[in-house]
Amino acid sequence: MPAISEKKAVTPNMMDSNKLMQKQKKILHAPSLFASTILFFTSLFLNPIYPEENRQSIDEIKKSVVQIRVFSQAKDPFSPWISSGISASTGSGFLITKNRILTNAHVVSNAKFMEAQRNNQTEWYELKVLFVAHDCDLALLEVPDPEFYKDSNFLELGDLPELASPVDIIGYPIGGSKISVSRGIVSRIEQSTYAHSQIDSHLVVQVDAAINPGNSGGPALQNGKVVGVAFQASTKGENIGYIIPTGVIQHFLKDIEDGTYHGYVELGIQTQPSYSESHRKFYEIPPSVEGVFVTKVLKAGSADGFLKPGDYLTAIDGKKIGRNGNLLETGSIDFLELVDNKFAGEEIQFDLIRNKKKINVKFPAKKMPQMDNQRSRYGVNYDYLLFGGLVFQTVNRDLLETWSKNGQTQGGSLLVYRFYDATTLSDGATEDVVLYRKLPHPNNSNSDFYLNMVVESLNGTKVQSLAHFKELLGSSKEKTIKIQFYGIQLPMILDKEESERADLEIKKTYHLTGN
Numbered sequence: 290m291p292a293i294s295e296k297k298a299v300t301p302n303m304m305d306s307n308k309l310m311q312k313q314k315k316i317l318h319a320p321s322l323f324a325s326t327i328l329f330f331t332s333l334f335l336n337p338i339y340p341e342e343n344r345q346s347i348d349e350i351k352k353s354v355v356q357i358r359v360f361s362q363a364k365d366p367f368s369p370w371i372s373s374g375i376s377a378s379t380g381s382g383f384l385i386t387k388n389r390i391l392t393n394a395h396v397v398s399n400a401k402f403m404e405a406q407r408n409n410q411t412e413w414y415e416l417k418v419l420f421v422a423h424d425c426d427l428a429l430l431e432v433p434d435p436e437f438y439k440d441s442n443f444l445e446l447g448d449l450p451e452l453a454s455p456v457d458i459i460g461y462p463i464g465g466s467k468i469s470v471s472r473g474i475v476s477r478i479e480q481s482t483y484a485h486s487q488i489d490s491h492l493v494v495q496v497d498a499a500i501n502p503g504n505s506g507g508p509a510l511q512n513g514k515v516v517g518v519a520f521q522a523s524t525k526g527e528n529i530g531y532i533i534p535t536g537v538i539q540h541f542l543k544d545i546e547d548g549t550y551h552g553y554v555e556l557g558i559q560t561q562p563s564y565s566e567s568h569r570k571f572y573e574i575p576p577s578v579e580g581v582f583v584t585k586v587l588k589a590g591s592a593d594g595f596l597k598p599g600d601y602l603t604a605i606d607g608k609k610i611g612r613n614g615n616l617l618e619t620g621s622i623d624f625l626e627l628v629d630n631k632f633a634g635e636e637i638q639f640d641l642i643r644n645k646k647k648i649n650v651k652f653p654a655k656k657m658p659q660m661d662n663q664r665s666r667y668g669v670n671y672d673y674l675l676f677g678g679l680v681f682q683t684v685n686r687d688l689l690e691t692w693s694k695n696g697q698t699q700g701g702s703l704l705v706y707r708f709y710d711a712t713t714l715s716d717g718a719t720e721d722v723v724l725y726r727k728l729p730h731p732n733n734s735n736s737d738f739y740l741n742m743v744v745e746s747l748n749g750t751k752v753q754s755l756a757h758f759k760e761l762l763g764s765s766k767e768k769t770i771k772i773q774f775y776g777i778q779l780p781m782i783l784d785k786e787e788s789e790r791a792d793l794e795i796k797k798t799y800h801l802t803g804n
Contacts, residue, residue, distance in 0.1 A: 351408040351468055352442035354507060355382040355390055356461040357416065357430075358406075361399040367691040367726070369671035369682065370801045375401065381460030381507030382430060383515070384443035390416075390430040391538070392506030393520050394423050395485040397430065398667035405432055407441065408468050420545045423667055424553050426485040426520050426533065427541045446535045447514030450475045450494060458498050458519050458530070460507025473498025473530065480623040481531075484521045486664035487686060489553065491629055492622070493531045500530030540630060554654035556628045556637070557590015558583050560602070563612045573645050574601055580641075581614045581624075589659060591628070591637060595652040603647075604640035628654065662686065662720055663708075674759055676770075677788030678730040678795045681744065683755045684708050684721040692725055692741075701741035703776050720754045724774075728799050732791035739781050742774035749773075 357380045363373050380396030382405070390405065397403060403416035414437040421428040432438070450456055458471045473496035481493045496509070500522045509517040509532040517532030544550055560581040563569055568582070580603040586596050596602075602610055602624075609617040610624045628637060631654040638651045662685040671688070674681040682688055689708060692698060704723055722744040727733050744752050747761045748771050762770065765785065772781040795801070 347470065349442050350444070350459060350510065350513075352440060353384045353444045354408065354459050354461075354468060355384065355392075356380075356406050356468075357382050357392060357396055357506065358404050358413065359397055359400050360402045362401050363399040363667070364669070364671055365691065366671050366682075366685070366687040367695055369673045379461060379463075379503045380505045381462075381503065381519070383459075383506075383508045384438075384441055385446070385515075385542075386443055387441070388431060388435075388438055389419070390432070391518065392428050392430060393485070393518065393533075394421050394426045394428045394667070395520070396506045397421065397428050398423070398485075400668075403430075405430070405437065407437070410437075420541075420550045421668075422541050422544070422550050422552065424483075424486050424489040424664065425491055425537050425541055426483050427518065427538065429542075429545065444508055444510070444515045445513075446538060447511060447516045449478070449534050449536060450511050450516045452476070452478065454511065456496055456498070456516055456532070457510045458496070458500060458504060458507060458532075459510060460504040460519060462499075462501040462503040464501070469504075471498050473528070478534075478621060480626055480629075488660070488664040490625070491537050491553075492534050492626055494534050496530050496532060497528050498530050499528050500532075504530075536630065544632065551633060552656060553629060554631055554633055554635075555587075555590050555657040555660055556592050556625060556654075557587040557657055558592045558596055559585040559587075560614060562614060563601070572599070572601060572642075574642060578603055578642070579612045579617065580604075580610050581612070587657065590657050591652060591654050595650050596639070596641075597643065599643070601642040602639055603642065606638050607640075658719055672755055674755060674762070675728075675792055675795070675801070676762065677783055677791050678728045678733040679724055679736060680726045680728065681722055681724050681755065681758065684723050684743070688723075688725065697726065698741065704741055704743055707743060707775075722752055722755050722758050724772075728795050728801075730791050730795050730798075732787060736781065739772075739774060739777070742777060744772060745775045746773040747771070 359378050359380065360375055361378065362375045365371050365373055380392060382390040382392035382396070385391045397418055400418070403418070404413040405416045406413050414432045414434050417431050417433060419429045419431050452475055454475050455472055456475060458473060460469060462469050475494055476497050477495035479493065480490050482488070482490050494517050500519045504519045507519045508515045509519055515535065517534050518538065519530065520533050521531050523529035561584045563574065563579070563581055569576070580601050583596050583598055583600040583602060585598060586592050604610055605624050605627050608624070608627065611617045614623055616622050616624050631637065633655050635654050636651055637654050638649065640647070640649055662683060665686050671682060684704065684707070689705065692701070707721055724739055724742055724744065727736060727740065744758060746752055747758060748765060748767055750761055752758045752761065768785055770783040770785050770788070772783070774781070
């Protein structure tokens, strides 16, 4: 189960459980308030937090929660012609309509076969994926057999829970085969990175309840309604779990209404808080005007061509932005959350200060195509090119992770820099192509100097993508192939006919199939 090892969200400005405890201690140290405090906590534990008439019984809730068993197999990004072994895992899910099951995307990723079982059922039923959203770690499933749904119940979606309110986490975690119920308190609400894709940031709700392997995909309930989906845990603390709030769930469900999952739009900017008074004075920002500075605008993002580095953003869609990037009206939600809630084509509006003048900028929300290679991918075949035993592939997160573990990373600093800089793609290029390994053969014995280099051009034509690289190579009538790499003045020189003959021998020797 994916886990947050390090929080990399914007600096939070919110009330967490430690601050609440400090406030309670101050109250307890005031003698005049001590008696009333005892009465408050006595009434809290003697009375239910929610009216009983609004609470579903645990028996009814059990009818909606599903145990999921998955058998999965993934491709190896470093050796894309082979697959990994088959692995088995379990997760949880729950019914949100009479025949639709909601769970996490990471529960069903790379699945070859899945089956589901409800509480007190003895038979396992085959399970199908209807929609999967890796950028927000959600998936919608269905059991084709109607017998599975007999005497079932489904859960309704609720609202965003309040800080310090209790939630019940229900699912099938490790440690037993029966359904499990645990309670936690909401301790933090913020926008943060989702571990499944490793790049997408959305709203998360932190709870002080253990979310263990197998819990993933189960509902978090408050007052009988779903307030989130359990999906990951922190590795840096005990009993720190995270749930996907209903706002993200509703965005996913609305997205798939037309039968296709389109994914999240991207604003495509980087910002800096405006705490520095010297910085504000230099740009002549009035002391009373809060906001954030734009430091970078990424190509092909929604803001490309509309916002500029140095812009001072003061409001989005009429809502004021604080110096820390949070919306002033909430104090704890990042302004990017408003962009997160939009769909492609919907308008984004900013009030900002540019060159000491107040202006208003409007532009449509859209997706960034290069984000697909930035996030971890699942259930895909990695496209590659083999030429003279040299292996080329699109630079993507999965490849970089396996490449770094392999240890043959010498000379790859430019490769890594270009990937994380995210502003290098231009002039029609949609992705970087890297020569990241070779299958040894006399034809490529002197090619080590070019390993881990990013391709710039082939026979003088700029390479825009792996598909473009294949097209240029296949259509070339030249006997000599010249491949230029970024940062290297001397190109790689290959004989086309000799390289093609070598590939026939290499594929047979290394038992390659496919490309």
